[in-house]
Amino acid sequence: MTDRRSGAAPEAGRGPGVPGREGLPVIAQPPETRKQKLAKAALISVWMVFLGAPVRDLGAGDHSGAAVAGGVAGLLAFVVGYMALVFRHTAVPLPPRSVATLLGTLYGLGLLLSLTLGDAWLVLFVYVAVAAGAVLPVRQAVSVVIGVVVALAAVGTDFGARPWWGVWTSFIIPVVLGGYALMSARRTVRTLRELREARAAVARLAANEERLRLARDLHDLLGHSLSVITLKSELAGRMLPGDPGRAAEQVADIEQVSRQALVDVREAVSGYRRPTLPVELAGARTALAAAGIAADLPAHDSAPAGPRPWERLPAEQEAALAWALREAVTNVVRHSGASRCTVTLDPAPADARAEGAGEGSGAVTLTVRDDGSGPAGTGHGSGLDGLRERLTGAGGTLETSAGERGGFTLRATVPSVP
Numbered sequence: 001m002t003d004r005r006s007g008a009a010p011e012a013g014r015g016p017g018v019p020g021r022e023g024l025p026v027i028a029q030p031p032e033t034r035k036q037k038l039a040k041a042a043l044i045s046v047w048m049v050f051l052g053a054p055v056r057d058l059g060a061g062d063h064s065g066a067a068v069a070g071g072v073a074g075l076l077a078f079v080v081g082y083m084a085l086v087f088r089h090t091a092v093p094l095p096p097r098s099v100a101t102l103l104g105t106l107y108g109l110g111l112l113l114s115l116t117l118g119d120a121w122l123v124l125f126v127y128v129a130v131a132a133g134a135v136l137p138v139r140q141a142v143s144v145v146i147g148v149v150v151a152l153a154a155v156g157t158d159f160g161a162r163p164w165w166g167v168w169t170s171f172i173i174p175v176v177l178g179g180y181a182l183m184s185a186r187r188t189v190r191t192l193r194e195l196r197e198a199r200a201a202v203a204r205l206a207a208n209e210e211r212l213r214l215a216r217d218l219h220d221l222l223g224h225s226l227s228v229i230t231l232k233s234e235l236a237g238r239m240l241p242g243d244p245g246r247a248a249e250q251v252a253d254i255e256q257v258s259r260q261a262l263v264d265v266r267e268a269v270s271g272y273r274r275p276t277l278p279v280e281l282a283g284a285r286t287a288l289a290a291a292g293i294a295a296d297l298p299a300h301d302s303a304p305a306g307p308r309p310w311e312r313l314p315a316e317q318e319a320a321l322a323w324a325l326r327e328a329v330t331n332v333v334r335h336s337g338a339s340r341c342t343v344t345l346d347p348a349p350a351d352a353r354a355e356g357a358g359e360g361s362g363a364v365t366l367t368v369r370d371d372g373s374g375p376a377g378t379g380h381g382s383g384l385d386g387l388r389e390r391l392t393g394a395g396g397t398l399e400t401s402a403g404e405r406g407g408f409t410l411r412a413t414v415p416s417v418p
Contacts, residue, residue: 041087044083047130048079050123050126051079051123054113055075057120058075071113074109077109081109084102085103085106103131103132106131107128107144110124110128111151122155125171126171126174126175126178130178130179132148133145138183138187141179141183145180152172153172222264225264229258232253233254235250274315276322277313277318277345280325280326280329281298284343285297287333293341295340295343298343319394320390320391320414321366323390324366324410328368331410332408336373338407339371344365345364347362347364362416363413365413366411367410367411369407370407371403371405372406372407373406394415396414398412399411
């Protein structure tokens with residue numbers, strides 16, 4: 001559609017843009033570029049802030065030099081193992097044996113460091129539970145979390161010599177919540193991936209079905225015509241030496257059949273290319289959401305209280321409204337700077353019916369409003385003029401104006417009878 005501000009027309013044949021990839025959380029996507037790897041590493045590394053207690057303990061001067069050196073080495077080994085699990089495994093899964101080895105190492109390091117260096121190191125068990133929830137199936141993750149809780153209860157209470165409530169509130173609850181949260185997140189990510197795969201499969205099946213339908217229709221349209229052309233061509237060839245007049249009649253029949261076949265193919269192709277309102281409403285919803293524009297559209301995919309106003313529109317009139325919707329939404333997304341777009345499809349008021357469809361006949365009006373920067377210049381351009389010509393050819397009308405509270409309003413009306 002023509003930019004109502006600059007008059008520049010976009011590329012022909014393009015509708016509202018749709019995202020090419022269904023979004024998943026960054027943490028759940030295999031990083032493919034350097035930027036993605038850095039983003040994922042940053043999301044994981046931000047949780048390292050909770051290792052501040054062990055780091056402060058190492059710098060407090062309460063341990064010998066050998067203990068500090070061992071603590072630093074153990075903490076570095078723990079962080080490397082944790083990152084290998086949560087970063088590497090969630091991108092490209094590790095073998096089960098490697099996962100078990102790394103989790104066992106983290107568990108052992110947490111147990112060893114907390115036993116030898118003090119309660120400040122009990123926080124390592126929280127990371128063990130989180131790592132288990134992130135990389136293990138639910139049943140195995142629950143077993144690891146239970147093992148972590150047992151180790152926390154034993155070490156944190158000095159094997160029963162101290163009260164348990166401090167360890168419970170400071171460590172055991174975060175361990176349970178962290179493990180459960182990562183188990184839930186892992187299940188959610190798996191569900192999202194399955195949905196993406198299912199949608200891709202549905203799209204492939206739809207494309208295959210459309211190809212089969214096209215092949216079937218072309219066979220029905222052209223099979224008979226081409227057979228007739230072939231037979232008459234052979235007949236004309238045999239008649240040509242001895243009876244040129246009858247051969248000319250056959251050639252004329254060939255021309256007539258060919259022209260009719262061409263008309264049939266053009267009508268079929270036009271039907272394939274004709275847009276429909278349900279499809280364009282779905283595309284408009286996706287395009288507006290991708291552009292961050294709040295959308296208020298008719299619920300085309302739910303059962304309405306009564307018949308939809310466009311359900312009985314003839315194909316040509318519905319296609320004209322669908323083109324108007326596509327062009328209007330494209331303009332909103334590309335040029336308006338709007339934060340909200342409202343689309344309505346209603347029976348036309350009496351004055352619009354009288355003007356666009358004739359007295360006493362029904363009509364349907366499509367209205368697209370946005371709260372953007374509004375029209376500029378004359379409000380005319382090749383896109384709007386082309387859309388107006390298309391609607392006029394379908395017996396409809398097009399109106400454009402500034403919105404009552406700013407923005408831009410496009411109103412297209414078509415008759416509900418050819």
